[in-house]
Amino acid sequence: MTSAVSENGWKAAASSSEPTDHFAPDGLDAHAGALQAAMPLLLAALIAFAVQIYLDGDTGWHLGAGKWIIANGVVPTADPFSHTMPGKAWTAHEWLAEVLMVGADRLAGWGGLAALFALSAATTFWLLARQAFRFLPARWAVAAVGAAAGVLFPFALARPHMLAWTLLAAWTVILLRAREDRSAPPLAAALLMVVWANLHASYIFGFGLAGLFALESLIENPRDRGLLARWVAFGFAAMAAAALVTPFGPSDFLYPFQVSGMEALSVIGEWRRSTFPADALFYTCLAGLAVLIAKRWRSMPPLRLLLLVGLSAMAILHARHQMLFAIVGLLVVLPMLNPAAAKRRALPRAAWFWPAVAVLIAVRLAVPYQFKEHSSYPLTLLETVPDEIRRQPVYNEYSQGGPLVMLGIRPYIDGRADMYGDAFTFRSRDINRGDMVKFREDVARFRIRWAVVEFDDGIKPKLEREPGWRKFAEDKHAAIFVKTDR
Structure with a gap:
């Protein structure tokens, strides 16, 4: 084992009285720090240069909405675009993402947009890799992050939901770290909701996730009133951030539920049911999760088991929820795969990662983007x-x-x-x-x-x-x- 690995607690975990790791270290661990940074960089490069992120026509109206918001200085509450529904009430709940998209578009057109979403992908996969390499030896960490990326890439489209990946991953890591420390998340973390609630409706899931971990903390520490108070304060701070710093106020909380109840979702591709073999990788990951649950369900925290089952059901019913399954599911499963590794510190950060991301973004901005027209974009x-x-x-x-x-x-x-x-x-x-x-x-x-x-x-x-x-x-x-x- 190299000194780099030793610094991260691998030897300490193996020699302590705690249970030993379920996974034995392998030859790749000498390069774990570099791999932890190289994987997110490679995946971001694929988004920037190889993956077609303009397959969905919704990118167009998001750009149109962003331009309208910038031109008028307000967020629309009624339809300003169609000739069939002019003036009809409309919740432009993704307005912040749309403004960011227009800013990137004005900077470098289609290439600017690709750079924005590549940056989001780099950050998301960096967060996933940090956790994966903390709990697993290098080869298994690479496999885990690669599987998550494989599930996510079909949904890598130039739309607000991809920007929300980063917030979802960060929020989940913050909650998990709080539970590991037997504490509550810092109040400052609630400020993520200021961005998330104006970026994408998935922030509602963030509330549910926080509530689940708060309940888990209460069950584990029923007499620790101070801890309960900190979780309650965090929850109220997050809700206040989402309700008070958005154009629509508390009424926006109902929007995701109204949309999810629409019958028309059945004719929208991303709301389809996940099927095999179209979603073969998702079902492969789901089978792996089922095996894990069957083998270890007695030792799994009940609420986390419930969360994993719920994520699986959501992803089966609607393909778009595979994104939640890939990000949250991986982060929640990692400690269960290797409980003894929970006391490890994360690998030291590769100093070259963020400069390399900056170079990637600069190259994407400088190189003209070859937009490929298709039936939605004639x-x-x-x-x-x-x-x-x-x-x-x-x-x-x-x-x-x-x-x-x-x-x-x-x-x-x-x-x-x-x-x-x-x-x-x-x-x-x-x-x-x-x-x-x-x-x-x-x-x-x-x-x-x-x-x-x-x-x-x-x-x-x-x-x-x-x-x-x-x-x-x-x-x-x-x-x-x-x-x-x-």
């Missing part, structure tokens, strides 16, 4: 549409609404299903599949003069035969039709 095709047509009401597919907002075109629908509601979202799906009766009704109702549809949409071949419509332009991604009034 930007070149949209540029061919004359201004007099662009200003008129349009019919568009759900995922194309975001790019239209980004270009200043009022969409028929976009990714804000929470604002459009169940009925309208289902209606747009039916039209997109080829329901021409509903299409004609909406053409008359909203005075639609043109349409942009994806190349494989069911409505495309029917529009090609529809009287009074002609194909204006098309490419391999999409087609544009214009009403001829015949």
